[in-house]
Amino acid sequence: MATGQINVSVENIFPLIKKFLYSDHEIFLRELISNGTDATLKLKHLTSIGEAKVEYGNPILEVKIDKEGKKLHIIDQGLGMTADEVEKYINQIAFSGAEEFLEKYKDSAKDSGIIGHFGLGFYSAFMVASKVEIITKSYKDEPAAHWICDGSPEFTLEPADKTSRGTEIILHIAEDSLEFLEEFKIKELLNRYNKFMPVPIKFGTRIEKIEQKKGEFVESENKDEIFTEVEVDNIINNPNPAWTKQPTELTDEDYKSFYHELYPMQFEEPLFHIHLNVDYPFNLTGILYFPKLGSDLQIQKDKIQLYQNQVYVTDNVEGIVPEFLTMLKGVIDSPDIPLNVSRSGLQADGAVKKISNYITRKVADKLKSLFTENREDFEQKWNDIKIVLEYGMLSEDKFYEKAGAFVLYPTVDDKYFTLEELKENLKENQTDKDGKLVVLYAGNKEAQHSYIEIAKEKGYEVLLLDSPIISHLIQKIEGDNKELTFVRVDSDHIDNLIKKEETTISKLSDTEKESLKASLETYIPKAYSVQLEALDSNAAPFIITQPEFMRRMKEMSQSGGGGMFGMGNMPEMYNLVVNTNSDLASNILNTEDKTTQEGLVKQALDLAKLSQNLLKGEELTAFVKRSFDLIK
């Protein structure tokens, strides 16, 4: 029997590392299963190139709980180790790796910047075990070895009688980690980290009903006689998940069922998928799904999952996937993403930047092909995907450049235009006297109904732009399309929204106008600025409008990242447009009796407020009472 000192310079490094990585204790299982998987795949490679002259067979990995003995076994059928290799790989490499890890993260281990914690390897076993044994038999014709270490730098190494190839790791679970002897706990971990690992993982057995006389005619109607129960290995993973296959091998149904495999609690179908597959200048595979999003951006539970060679790493893909795409779902698998660097390090990393750009490009290409292949279907999905696309246009210039080809602008009547089509269609009717193309839009079909109707009567198209970030986006579009301006339908009187040459002649003289304005301002609250306009005599006498510029700045400031500083808290600003050519305006002007005059102004103001959804509470009650009195 050999005994020895593990070559570590930090005396009793075990309790230290245990403390540092406290919250991540559970990764030990992922690390040990990864080692077993690596050992199995290495053997596969060696046999395939003729280096190892043994039968590869159908190796599996097994995780076994021995509750009474307080032990957890991780058994693989991989290439195994000779005694010399245990000395080298476990005593020297594994421990020096762990020591290096500790040195590196001593000060920053708790910095949330570290993702994954890969690299701790075999050593992580000591986070949950007070003693660890390795019983291993190499594929080479050498005796098996048995290594034991109780957490101090001393170990023993002796021959063992194991005859089957592979490695068994036995963890004597420490008193403070007994939860790892619970079946549900291990199940949960296997399901989180190992669900798609490339070697089948057995955890216990399960009962399967199989047809007893397959292919034969069975007379009996009794199911028990036809089916027989057999105990089979309970394999917890799918070693060949969809993203490792070629897109040509997969049908739409395969993609959908993989979505549900990935998110078992998700019952909605994804809208469409994007298969990622690149091996130069970096290696990356994956499938992204567009879920139904609508316009409410609730915190999402099912996030994009990041894997490295089918080992789950994290569902925090910030910095790797462009921010606007973090609302998608799916998987990304890449061995080229450095995992033990901080978030800021990730963002500065050239390879990661390339990955992020690649993903943006692939998503844009897919959207373009969906749009050209089946526009009708794309239009139907628009409402569910627009928020991602609009956010992408705002946050990624590369995406913005491509977006012109597929981003849509819907009208209140469910027509969909691209920006170019919009310009073409509106040009004739909606260009104002200064040559600007005025794009009218509504933010809410119900609330702005009367304004929309007035615009439609003029033959104008009204877009329905209702995303929370729309004011930022139209600001950007206007910046890049100087001949274009977006105006919300309720931001001014229709004749002012798109100013044409002809002006209506005012019925009132300038003195009359002044006198009317003075009377109005006596009764109208200061919150409204009175604006006299000589409009068509049939147009509404009073209209409340909300100037586009101020409203947009305020909205942008409220939704963050733009607008004018401090405007988010400004009170709403409204104009009261009074049509001086209306009969009501003349009536107000000519009414001598002040009480009657006040009554007319208040009633008209309330009606105008009503169509802007501004009449509420006490004012609404008073208005209803007053109106009943009028028709008594």
Ligand SMILES: Nc1ncnc2c1ncn2[C@@H]1O[C@H](COP(=O)(O)OP(=O)(O)OP(=O)(O)O)[C@@H](O)[C@H]1O
């Ligand atoms: N189950 C196993 N079968 C065969 N060899 C193993 C097994 N587990 C560990 N080893 C050997 O021990 C070495 C050290 O393992 P350790 O997990 O510490 O580091 P690693 O796997 O090389 O890298 P990482 O730190 O990324 O896990 C491995 O490189 C491998 O050669």
